Amino acid sequence: xxxxxxxxxxxxxxxxxLLVTLTGVVLLPLAALLGQGILMGPVEISGHLxxxxxxxxxxxxxxxxxxxxxxxxxxxxxxxWVLTRYRFPGRRLIDAAVDLPFALPTAVAGIxxxxxxxxxxxxxxxxxxxxxxxxxxxVGIWLxxxxxxxxxxxxxxxxxxxxxxxxxxxASATLGGSRLRTLRRVxxxxxxxxxxxxxxxxxxxxVGEFGSVIFIAGNLPGKTEIAPxxxxxxxEEYDYDAAAAIGLAMxxxxxxxxxxxxxxxxxxxxxxxxx
Amino acid sequence: xxxxxxxxxxxTEAPPIRALLTLAVLALTxxxxxxxxxxxxxxxxxxxxxxxxASLTERDAWSAIRLTLFxxxxxxxxxxxxxxxxxWAIAKFDFRGKAVLITLIDLPFSxxxxxxxxxxxLLYGSHGWLGVWLQAHELKIVFAFxxxxxxxxxxxxxxxxxxxxxxxxEQGRAEEEAALTLGAxxxxxxxxxxxxxxxxxxxxxxxxxxARAMGEFGAVAVISGKIRGQTTTxxxxxxxxYNEYLSxxxxxxxxxxxxxALLTLAxxxxxxxxxADLLSATRRH
Numbered sequence: 001x002x003x004x005x006x007x008x009x010x011x012x013x014x015x016x017x018l019l020v021t022l023t024g025v026v027l028l029p030l031a032a033l034l035g036q037g038i039l040m041g042p043v044e045i046s047g048h049l050x051x052x053x054x055x056x057x058x059x060x061x062x063x064x065x066x067x068x069x070x071x072x073x074x075x076x077x078x079x080x081w082v083l084t085r086y087r088f089p090g091r092r093l094i095d096a097a098v099d100l101p102f103a104l105p106t107a108v109a110g111i112x113x114x115x116x117x118x119x120x121x122x123x124x125x126x127x128x129x130x131x132x133x134x135x136x137x138x139v140g141i142w143l144x145x146x147x148x149x150x151x152x153x154x155x156x157x158x159x160x161x162x163x164x165x166x167x168x169x170x171a172s173a174t175l176g177g178s179r180l181r182t183l184r185r186v187x188x189x190x191x192x193x194x195x196x197x198x199x200x201x202x203x204x205x206x207v208g209e210f211g212s213v214i215f216i217a218g219n220l221p222g223k224t225e226i227a228p229x230x231x232x233x234x235x236e237e238y239d240y241d242a243a244a245a246i247g248l249a250m251x252x253x254x255x256x257x258x259x260x261x262x263x264x265x266x267x268x269x270x271x272x273x274x275x
Numbered sequence: 276x277x278x279x280x281x282x283x284x285x286x287t288e289a290p291p292i293r294a295l296l297t298l299a300v301l302a303l304t305x306x307x308x309x310x311x312x313x314x315x316x317x318x319x320x321x322x323x324x325x326x327x328x329a330s331l332t333e334r335d336a337w338s339a340i341r342l343t344l345f346x347x348x349x350x351x352x353x354x355x356x357x358x359x360x361x362x363w364a365i366a367k368f369d370f371r372g373k374a375v376l377i378t379l380i381d382l383p384f385s386x387x388x389x390x391x392x393x394x395x396x397l398l399y400g401s402h403g404w405l406g407v408w409l410q411a412h413e414l415k416i417v418f419a420f421x422x423x424x425x426x427x428x429x430x431x432x433x434x435x436x437x438x439x440x441x442x443x444x445e446q447g448r449a450e451e452e453a454a455l456t457l458g459a460x461x462x463x464x465x466x467x468x469x470x471x472x473x474x475x476x477x478x479x480x481x482x483x484x485x486a487r488a489m490g491e492f493g494a495v496a497v498i499s500g501k502i503r504g505q506t507t508t509x510x511x512x513x514x515x516x517y518n519e520y521l522s523x524x525x526x527x528x529x530x531x532x533x534x535x536a537l538l539t540l541a542x543x544x545x546x547x548x549x550x551a552d553l554l555s556a557t558r559r560h
């Protein structure tokens with residue numbers, strides 16, 4: 001790293017502390033995981049990923065994360081819009097509550113959601129007459145992931161909504177645009193980059209989520225067993241290679257998805273200009 | 276979240292749509308966010324306050340509480356020091372590869388906690404890359420306190436740095452340069468100029484870091500080995516008690532962590548309300 005001359009001291013010390021801890025805590029362990037993959041080679045890795053149970057777990061983790069993040073995209077946008085644009089009693093309280101999933105430990109959220117939606121729980125009982133069961137099904141996994149991912153969308157979109165100049169909307173209305181048309185053609189394009197960022201953050205978080213999911217999921221192999229749980233199970237069996245193969249697959253697919261979202265973002269920015 | 280001026284009629288939705296949207300959002304927030312929080316306290320107090328308190332003073336529960344406090348007491352200050360060091364080097368100096376470095380600091384956000392735990396086991400475990408060397412030196416990391424610490428540090432690594440870097444970048448280096456010109460030593464300048472300028476942002480980062488450190492489950496679950504009374508943190512203890520159908524005990528411990536989360540949110544809102552200008556504008560965690 002080439003440093004431009006500066007009269008301030010402490011660059012070496014600060015950078016030294018950062019690089020030593022970053023390497024020891026984050027980079028070396030991840031390198032060990034990659035190294036395990038290189039030692040195994042692609043054939044052995046795909047061998048570990050071949051069983052139906054493993055494929056089902058990986059597919060479930062990404063499908064559920066996608067469903068939950070799409071829901072959060074819509075609900076998060078609505079929540080952010082209502083919180084910034086409307087005034088109603090309790091608004092500040094709701095605004096503070098949005099951060100609850102950041103602050104509440106995932107295991108706590110997990111047992112709370114399970115207790116609510118289990119057949120004996122408050123919501124579980126209410127839904128029973130309609131033959132809807134949420135706990136111990138894939139819907140329960142969606143629910144837990146909606147919970148953990150919600151703040152990401154709200155908090156990335158909120159500041160952008162706040163910055164929209166009402167004059168743009170006024171101009172659109174004056175020119176005869178209906179409210180819906182104004183929202184679609186003026187407001188939404190401005191929000192798109194931040195919506196994508198929030199979506200990507202929620203997705204990245206929910207793909208790997210463990211604590212809030214395992215209680216409500218039921219963990220039936222091939223049905224409601226998520227990929228991180230399968231890693232834990234393989235580790236408990238001391239099958240490090242299989243665990244590493246699933247871990248690498250998760251890392252690979254997450255990075256591919258984030259790359260895709262990043263590319264979409266660059267594309268939308270180019271199409272609608274910088275905002 | 277500044278107050279915007281009252282909406283102009285043409286720049287808002289029709290009243291019925293507004294009412295409907297507000298109600299829908301309120302209902303979903305209630306079901307999705309408030310109900311889980313309420314059920315934690317309701318279940319904890321199901322058999323009364325004394326039963327809840329009794330379950331928390333049980334030997335294993337008490338040792339889990341102490342362990343979690345200990346892990347946080349070591350990892351949070353370490354994280355604060357590393358975050359300050361990182362922000363100083365990144366925000367106050369120009370060098371090539373800065374963007375890559377920031378991406379690497381952010382890396383833990385896009386890695387599953389379980390994969391983080393797995394990576395640590397593959398490096399520091401007895402079958403891991405450093406396993407033989409560690410054993411020869413009688414160092415135990417996995418299934419012991421250092422492992423819990425490493426897992427917590429991995430997960431919380433970006434928290435303080437991400438909060439400080441934008442704030443310190445925005446403040447520039449003119450004040451520090453002035454202090455040096457006036458003859459202050461490096462440390463003196465850091466203590467009297469830099470630190471006072473960022474202390475609210477630092478506190479904000481530390482607050483969120485602490486909440487995550489005390490509540491981390493996935494990474495810790497992989498590396499703890501779940502030895503009762505030794506490597507069982509509060510979130511792990513919650514899982515054990517819940518799986519043993521000791522509902523009141525599980526929810527009492529959960530209520531303790533939920534109370535901590537509420538305190539964190541209250542302090543966080545207070546900081547945002549009082550010192551919004553001294554915190555980084557975009558916050559995601």
